[in-house]
Amino acid sequence: MKLxxxxxxxxxxxxxxxxxxxxxxxxxxxxxxxxxxxxGSGLGGAAAAATLGELGYHVKCFCYQDSPRxxxxxxxxxxxxxxxNYQNDGDSVYRLFYDTIKGGDFRAREANVxxxxxxxxxxxxxxxxxxxxxxxxxxxxxxxxxxGGAQVSRTFYARGQTGQQLLLGAYSALCRQIQAGTVTxxxxxxxxxxxxxxxxxxxxxxxxxxxxxxxxHSADAVVxxxxxxxxxxxxxxxxxxxxxxxxxxxxxxxxxxxxxxYTQIHxxxxxxxxxxxxxLTLMSESLRNDGRVWVPKEKGxxxxxxxxxxxxxxxxxxxxxxxxxxxxxRDISSRSAKEVCDEGRGVGPGGLGVYLDFSDAINxxxxxxxxxxxxxLFEMYERITGxxxxxxxxxxxxALHYTMGGLWVxxxxxxxxxxxxxxxxxxxxxxxxxxxxxxxxMQGLADGYFIxxxxxxxxxxxxxxxxxxxxxxxxxxxxxxxxxxxxxxxxINGKRSTQSIHRELGKLMWEKAGMxxxxxxxxxxxxxxPGIREEFWQNVQVPGEGGxxxxxxxxxxxxxxxxxxxxxxxxxxxDRNESCGGHFREEFQTKEGEALRxxxxxxxxxxxxxxxxxxxxVLHKEPIVYDEVKMATRSYK
Amino acid sequence: MDLKLRVWRQKDRxxxxxxxxxxxxxxxxxxSFLEMLDVVNERLIDSGxxxxxxxxxxxxxxxGACSATINGIPHGPHRATTVCQLHMRHFQDGDTLTIEPFRxxxxxxxxxxxVDRTAFDRIVEAGGYISVGTGSAxxxxxxPIPKDQAERAMDAASCIGCGACVAACKNASAMLFVAxxxxxLNTLPQGKPEKERRVLSMVAAMDEAGFxxxxxxxxxxxxxxxxxxxxxxxxxxxxxxxxxIKQQFTTK
Numbered sequence: 005m006k007l008x009x010x011x012x013x014x015x016x017x018x019x020x021x022x023x024x025x026x027x028x029x030x031x032x033x034x035x036x037x038x039x040x041x042x043x044g045s046g047l048g049g050a051a052a053a054a055t056l057g058e059l060g061y062h063v064k065c066f067c068y069q070d071s072p073r074x075x076x077x078x079x080x081x082x083x084x085x086x087x088x089n090y091q092n093d094g095d096s097v098y099r100l101f102y103d104t105i106k107g108g109d110f111r112a113r114e115a116n117v118x119x120x121x122x123x124x125x126x127x128x129x130x131x132x133x134x135x136x137x138x139x140x141x142x143x144x145x146x147x148x149x150x151x152g153g154a155q156v157s158r159t160f161y162a163r164g165q166t167g168q169q170l171l172l173g174a175y176s177a178l179c180r181q182i183q184a185g186t187v188t189x190x191x192x193x194x195x196x197x198x199x200x201x202x203x204x205x206x207x208x209x210x211x212x213x214x215x216x217x218x219x220x221h222s223a224d225a226v227v228x229x230x231x232x233x234x235x236x237x238x239x240x241x242x243x244x245x246x247x248x249x250x251x252x253x254x255x256x257x258x259x260x261x262x263x264x265x266y267t268q269i270h271x272x273x274x275x276x277x278x279x280x281x282x283x284l285t286l287m288s289e290s291l292r293n294d295g296r297v298w299v300p301k302e303k304g305x306x307x308x309x310x311x312x313x314x315x316x317x318x319x320x321x322x323x324x325x326x327x328x329x330x331x332x333x334r335d336i337s338s339r340s341a342k343e344v345c346d347e348g349r350g351v352g353p354g355g356l357g358v359y360l361d362f363s364d365a366i367n368x369x370x371x372x373x374x375x376x377x378x379x380x381l382f383e384m385y386e387r388i389t390g391x392x393x394x395x396x397x398x399x400x401x402x403a404l405h406y407t408m409g410g411l412w413v414x415x416x417x418x419x420x421x422x423x424x425x426x427x428x429x430x431x432x433x434x435x436x437x438x439x440x441x442x443x444x445x446m447q448g449l450a451d452g453y454f455i456x457x458x459x460x461x462x463x464x465x466x467x468x469x470x471x472x473x474x475x476x477x478x479x480x481x482x483x484x485x486x487x488x489x490x491x492x493x494x495x496i497n498g499k500r501s502t503q504s505i506h507r508e509l510g511k512l513m514w515e516k517a518g519m520x521x522x523x524x525x526x527x528x529x530x531x532x533x534p535g536i537r538e539e540f541w542q543n544v545q546v547p548g549e550g551g552x553x554x555x556x557x558x559x560x561x562x563x564x565x566x567x568x569x570x571x572x573x574x575x576x577x578x579d580r581n582e583s584c585g586g587h588f589r590e591e592f593q594t595k596e597g598e599a600l601r602x603x604x605x606x607x608x609x610x611x612x613x614x615x616x617x618x619x620x621x622v623l624h625k626e627p628i629v630y631d632e633v634k635m636a637t638r639s640y641k
Numbered sequence: 642m643d644l645k646l647r648v649w650r651q652k653d654r655x656x657x658x659x660x661x662x663x664x665x666x667x668x669x670x671x672x673s674f675l676e677m678l679d680v681v682n683e684r685l686i687d688s689g690x691x692x693x694x695x696x697x698x699x700x701x702x703x704x705g706a707c708s709a710t711i712n713g714i715p716h717g718p719h720r721a722t723t724v725c726q727l728h729m730r731h732f733q734d735g736d737t738l739t740i741e742p743f744r745x746x747x748x749x750x751x752x753x754x755x756v757d758r759t760a761f762d763r764i765v766e767a768g769g770y771i772s773v774g775t776g777s778a779x780x781x782x783x784x785p786i787p788k789d790q791a792e793r794a795m796d797a798a799s800c801i802g803c804g805a806c807v808a809a810c811k812n813a814s815a816m817l818f819v820a821x822x823x824x825x826l827n828t829l830p831q832g833k834p835e836k837e838r839r840v841l842s843m844v845a846a847m848d849e850a851g852f853x854x855x856x857x858x859x860x861x862x863x864x865x866x867x868x869x870x871x872x873x874x875x876x877x878x879x880x881x882x883x884x885x886i887k888q889q890f891t892t893k
Contacts (some may be wrong), residue, residue, distance in 0.1 A: 055775040070696060071762050073802055090782065126778075133778035135771045135826045139796040143784025162795060168703055169798060176770035182764045191759065202752040215752060223691040275672045280680055283700045359803045384702065387719075387726045388673075455777045501686045503679070553752040554651060555694055557684065 005260060005526055005612050007626045009114045010414045016463045016632045018099075021121040027458055028465035031570045035060035039221040039471060041208055043195045043250050045072030047445060048428030049229030050174035051452025051561060052449045055179030059169060059457055061402075064221055065178070065187055066210060068194045068245055068558075073175045076231060076243040077448060078184055080167025081288035081381070082444040083149060083159035084131075086124040088294040088487065091148050095156040102633060104443060107153040108408070108436020109601065110583035110635045113609075115415060116346055116433045120634075123454040124446055128160055130453055134173040138162050153333040153440040153640075164288055170445055192560065195250045200422070201478045205254075205424035206471055208456070209479070209486045213558065218486055220474040220503040224467060225423045225460055226611055227255060230454070232407035232429040234267065236566045236573060237335075237518070238405035238510020241270060241286040248560035248569050251411050251430055258612035260624060262432035263409035264569070265577035268439055270405030271337035274388050284403035287360075287381055287387055289441040292330045294365035294374065295398070297321050297337070299358050303348040307357055309397050312375040320344055325491070335586045335599075336573050336640060338402035342519050343597065345401075345515045352399040361397035400517060406444060408435040408586065411577070412611045412626075416459035417451060420611075425460055425466065426604075427451035432609065434489040437585025487604040490550050492561045498543030502559045505540050509533070509563070509570055518575050522590040535565040569600040572612060579623060582606045585593045603635050642668045642735035646681065648693055649741045654751050658749065661740065670730040674717060675700060677729055681835040687811050702726040702866060705801035708808070710741045715805035715864045723803065723866040743808035747851040748814070759803050760850035761818060767846035768839040769822045770833050790828060797825035799867040806861030806869075812853030819847050819859035821869050822878035827880060837884035844881055 005135040010024040015559040038061050042053040045067040047285055067075060099120035105112055128146070132138060138160050139147040149159040162169035181187040192213040199207040200222065207222035233248035234240035255261045272287045298319045300312055322329040332340075341358045344350065351357045366374050371394060375382070384395045389399070410432040411419050417433070418425050428448040435443065472479070511531060516525035540563065548554040574579065583592040583599035584606070592600040610624040615621055651658025665681050671682070671883040682692035698706040702723040709724050711717035717727045733740070740754065748756040781873050798822035807815050823840050826832030832839070857873060862871040 051775075058774045069698060069704070071705075071743060071802065073762075073765075074698060074706050076699060076704070079699045079701055079703050087783075126776075129781045130773075130775060130779040132781040132784070133771065133773045133831055135794070135829050135831050136796050136830065137791050137825065138781075139795075140786055140788045140791045142788050144791075145782050146786050165703060168801070169795075172798065175772075176765065177775070179766040180770040180772060189762075191762075243704060245698050245701060278669055280669065280672055280676050282673070282676050282679055283702050289802060382722075383728070387722055388728065390728070390730060457775070470809065481822070482804075497685075501683050502685060515697055545689075547689070553694055553755065556692060591845055641760065 005420060005624050007260065007412065007420060007611055007624055008414060009113065009626060016114065016118050018092070018547060019115050019121055024458060027462055030461050030464050032060055036062060039064065039223040040225050040227060040460070041066070041221060042229060043208065044075065044229035044231060044261050044430070045175055045178070046077035046229060046231060046428065047171055047448030048452040049075065049210050050178045050447050051230060052227055052427060052456050053187050053211065054174060054177035054181050055453050055457040057184070057186035057350050060186070063181070063187040064190065064223065066195055067189045067391070068213065068259045068263060070192050070193065072178060072189060072191065075171065076246055077169045077445070078171045080445055081164045081286070082293060083151060083161035083166045083442040084127065084170060084441070085158050085442045086160060086446065087121055087127045087158060088125050088128060090146060091157045092157045099156065100158065104434070104440060105153050105436065105633055106638055107440035108438055109599070109638055110436065110603070110607070110630070111584055111626065112436030113121065114630050114632055119455065120434050120447060123450045125445060126454060127449045130611060131170055131173050132314070134176060134573070136162060136169045144429065149290055150293055150331060151441040152292060152331045152337070154403065159442045164378065167445060170449065171212040174449070196253065196561065197482050199479050199482045199532065200255045200257050200421065201472050201476060202469065203534060204422045204467070207474065207479060209482050215552055215556065216549070218483060218490070220479040220483055222471050222474050222479065224441070224471045225317045225463055227427060227456065227460070228411065228430050229427045230430045232410070233425065233569060234404045234407055236466060236509070236570050237337060237404045237504045237513045238515070239276070239281060239284050241273060241284050244283060246372065247365065248566065249562050249565045252565040252569050254267055254411060254424060255420065256614050257421065258414040258583035258614070259421040259424055260613055261409070261572060262412035262609050262611045263576065264573040264612070265580055266408035266437045266585060268334055268408060269338040269402040271334055271401045271402050272340055273403035274354055275399055276386065276399040277353070285384070286403070286405060287400060288336070291360060294377070295360040295362050296364055297358055297360055299328055299349040299351060301305065301346045309361070316347070318344070325640045332640045336590070338519060339588060341402055356574070357399040357401045359397035360400045362393065366394065408432065408437060408439055409457065416462050417456050418459070418463055425456060427456050437587055448599040457619060474493045479513060480613045490557065491563070493546050493557060494550055496541065496544050496546065498545050500539070500543050502544055502546065502547060502556060502563050504543060505536065506563050509536050509567060511568055512536070512563055516576050520588050520590050521577050523578060526574050528577065529574040533567065533571045533574070540564065540567055575621070576610050576612065578604055579610060587621060601637070642670060642717060642729065642732070643668040644668060644732065645737040647737065647739045648754055651750050652752065654749055658750065659883050666764045668682070668729055670728070672729045673700070674727040674729065675725050676691060693754065694752045699726055700725045705803040708756065708803055708805070710743060710808055714740050716807040716866055721866055721868045729821060743804050745807045745813035745816070745852070747813065748804060748807060760852070761802050761804065763850060764815065764819060764846045765822060769826070769833070770841035772835060780859035784830060786830060794825050794828040797821045797828065797869065797873050801867060801868055803866060805864045805866060807852065809864040810836060810853065811860070814855045814857060815847050815852040816874050816877065817841050817865065817869060817871065820873035823880070824873040824876045836880060837887060840877060840880045841884050841888065
């Protein structure tokens with residue numbers, strides 16, 4: 005496998021602009037001859053489908069939800085970063101670029117990240133023009149807030165529902181193209197496999213989730229915008245339906261999977277309350293702007309938070325990281341919370357929680373200001389826990405949230421499999437080993453609106469082969485495999501529900517490959533996962549039939565892929581003998597318990613190549629080379 | 642706590658359905674309503690029965706997928722809360738809960754508690770957008786928007802498209818949804834150029850989809866999980882009135 009990142013030459017600041025003017029164009033009259041498949045309708049997918057439609061391509065967009073507006077980007081709360089420097093606090097494209105590289109613990113690709121920072125400002129312009137109701141100052145100009153991992157205020161937001169507002173913007177652009185006839189939308193349709201014809205990705209096989217019909221769609225290029233894989237842990241902040249199937253099927257058809265072990269744990273989630281728990285709810289990181297994180301100084305302090313005086317409280321983030329304090333990046337904040345809970349100082353049932361206290365901010369700014377800033381988050385907290393956070397501190401605990409790893413892509417956002425493009429969370433390219441808050445929305449929209457619609461031209465202008473018809477033998481063969489697999493799932497007729505097996509996998513993943521990992525635990529996971537997989541294929545119970553709405557069948561298909569993917573994630577974590585960003589290996593830490601990177605041996609992207617069922621995948625390495633920045637120890641002290 | 646459930650079971654769009662009774666025993670009051678259904682479903686699967694199909698996804702009250710009517714109230718008895726965020730602590734031990742899909746002619750039931758809400762997408766496709774192509778936007782701060790105007794647009798924009806408003810309305814009207822969607826854009830200066838065309842085409846799409854008419858009783862607003870105000874229906878009515886008068890006097 006050859007991994008050529010195709011980074012344009014020249015100085016970092018001009019790579020993208022120069023490349024844009026040199027990129028091969030597709031003649032407008034020819035654009036309508038091309039068909040492009042976009043899988044996923046979140047920020048990346050909806051933005052890409054709409055923009056490609058505007059450019060004149062024929063687009064087919066698929067999503068498993070009943071409407072493209074429900075894709076999980078919608079749940080993002082806090083905001084979107086952009087280097088506008090509206091606050092005149094010293095922000096710049098370079099600073100956003102550098103913060104992102106540093107936040108990613110020097111494991112992201114320099115040229116991609118610089119481009120991301122460059123187009124960030126345009127995103128705000130575009131979304132504003134679409135009618136996204138960003139927060140404003142009294143003078144009518146756009147407002148900003150601060151976010152973790154940055155010392156400037158560059159985050160744009162729309163109350164606590166920035167994700168929904170940006171997605172509604174992209175969805176409205178998509179609807180306009182559906183109306184114009186350039187995009188055909190396929191809701192409640194799930195991609196179950198990728199079709200590769202003569203080495204090029206030329207289509208997908210899908211299941212209509214209402215009728216159960218399995219069918220093929222062919223195209224000149226395929227774009228996956230299918231999100232991340234946090235649900236391999238079962239409990240995460242992801243929507244229940246989020247899955248790795250599309251990306252993993254592409255991996256099994258030859259696309260390299262990069263850095264699967266880079267997973268992000270979000271520090272501010274509502275703690276688990278019981279075995280039946282179906283998801284973990286995130287409270288926006290923006291709360292850390294005004295909330296102070298603490299636990300009692302003494303182990304087993306059972307007093308209520310109000311009864312604990314200042315001198316008996318440990319504001320551990322402020323103590324350990326005085327310059328960033330409560331705004332330390334996500335990985336560092338999460339690990340610190342785990343540490344104090346491991347020491348027995350955690351609060352709430354089971355001791356798995358820390359306080360997030362707003363009393364100082366309420367005294368300083370008044371209740372109304374806090375209500376205006378975070379009202380909906382406080383309401384959400386009350387709905388779930390029954391507690392009023394204006395009067396008692398919130399309890400929070402870290403949870404799986406985002407995955408930086410994903411399918412390997414080059415500068416054009418194309419995988420090593422020609423024709424297959426991957427955008428947003430589904431690719432690996434921009435966040436290195438850790439993503440900064442408010443950067444996921446930025447990346448999804450950057451890829452969808454401003455990068456992919458142009459870079460895909462580089463492939464299309466060169467791709468001579470016509471798109472094959474769906475009765476091509478290669479399509480038929482994949483369709484047959486999908487049908488066979490569906491039949492098999494329905495015929496096992498065992499004793500266990502899909503969810504019970506998913507819970508078992510998730511528990512193992514969280515314990516051995518969660519917030520902190522070590523070689524023994526990872527080896528144990530690698531050896532135990534095949535057993536769970538075996539149990540699944542022998543003993544799962546998938547009731548109902550294939551030719552109807554069958555949510556258990558959908559879940560089982562997704563879990564089958566998670567059961568293979570989990571092993572890949574653990575193998576990757578085992579290979580990486582260093583700690584960086586969200587990947588914390590207990591063997592590799594400083595005396596103070598900080599991550600210990602090993603740039604000498606591990607400054608590479610791990611790209612895994614599938615070798616066949618039950619065979620060990622092969623690791624390929626793309627070296628990470630920095631021309632502009634110097635790798636430094638990441639310090640937020 | 643122990644509950645008795647009466648759940649609407651329907652195989653597909655063309656079958657007729659009926660209420661079926663289930664016992665839900667040992668339910669933890671800390672569970673969410675959907676987690677309670679998960680538990681009931683796991684027990685159904687263990688005993689070889691088919692689980693209850695229901696739409697859900699984010700489970701944090703923002704995607705708008707979940708939709709069930711509990712004892713006659715869309716999203717259940719707790720105000721401003723989607724069914725995924727409704728917790729069992731709001732019910733009593735021994736309660737009987739009747740759980741039905743959102744009912745409306747324009748939302749056909751496709752299985753158990755799942756309905757087809759694509760009519761909402763068709764309404765947005767008809768005009769719920771500002772026609773701005775990617776790349777043609779001016780610098781964002783060149784157009785200052787008064788804070789209260791932006792806040793009002795945001796109030797309307799917080800609609801999650803769940804359809805509870807339709808299910809609550811005796812006429813199955815989608816006026817609150819259409820009003821929220823159109824008022825969000827029409828309140829902002831960016832949305833003004835297409836304001837009239839927007840309301841005319843969205844209302845036409847609403848009628849075509851088979852939603853009923855509004856008779857101003859505001860059940861919609863009362864069940865809306867995002868507490869969207871019925872004031873927006875007033876705004877839509879005014880804008881629609883002006884737009885249709887203007888249309889009468891415009892030569893085609």
